[in-house]
Amino acid sequence: xxxxxxxxxxxxxxxxxxxWRVTHLLHVEHGPWGIFARSxxxxxxxxxxxxxxxxxxxxxxxxxxxAYLIASTWPGVAVTWLALSAGAIxxxxxxxxxxxxxxxxxxx
Numbered sequence: 001x002x003x004x005x006x007x008x009x010x011x012x013x014x015x016x017x018x019x020w021r022v023t024h025l026l027h028v029e030h031g032p033w034g035i036f037a038r039s040x041x042x043x044x045x046x047x048x049x050x051x052x053x054x055x056x057x058x059x060x061x062x063x064x065x066x067a068y069l070i071a072s073t074w075p076g077v078a079v080t081w082l083a084l085s086a087g088a089i090x091x092x093x094x095x096x097x098x099x100x101x102x103x104x105x106x107x108x
Contacts, residue, residue, distance in 0.1 A: 012080070015066050016087030023059045023088055024096070026052060055092055059085040 030037045043052045051057055060081070067081035 011070055012083070012087075015063075015070055015080075015084050016091065019059060019063045019066060019084045020088035020091045020096075023055060023062045024092065026062070027055050027058050056085075056089055059088045059092075063088065 025031065026036060026039075031039075040052045043049060051061065063081050063084035067077050067084055070084075071077040071080040
C-alpha cells in the first residue's frame, strides 16, 4: 500500500512538472524555427488569443489529457485535472514567474 501511495505522488509530481513545461513552452517560448511563436500569432488571428496568452487558461487545457491518463475514475480525473493545473500555476507564479516573464521582483 505504501509503495502504491509513493508511486501515485511521484506520478503526480512528474505530471505537474510536465504540465508546467508544456504550458510554458506554448505560452512564451519561441521554439525551434519559431514554430511556437508563429502558432501563438495564428491563434490570436483566429480568435484564440486568450487561450495562449493566459498561462492559467492554457494550463487547464494542457493538464486535461494528462489527468485522464493519471486518474482511473471520472471524479479522480476532475480533481487531478484541477490539481495539475494548480501545481503548474504555482510553479509559474512562485518559482519561475520572475524568470520567465522578465519582470523583476521589484517591478511586480
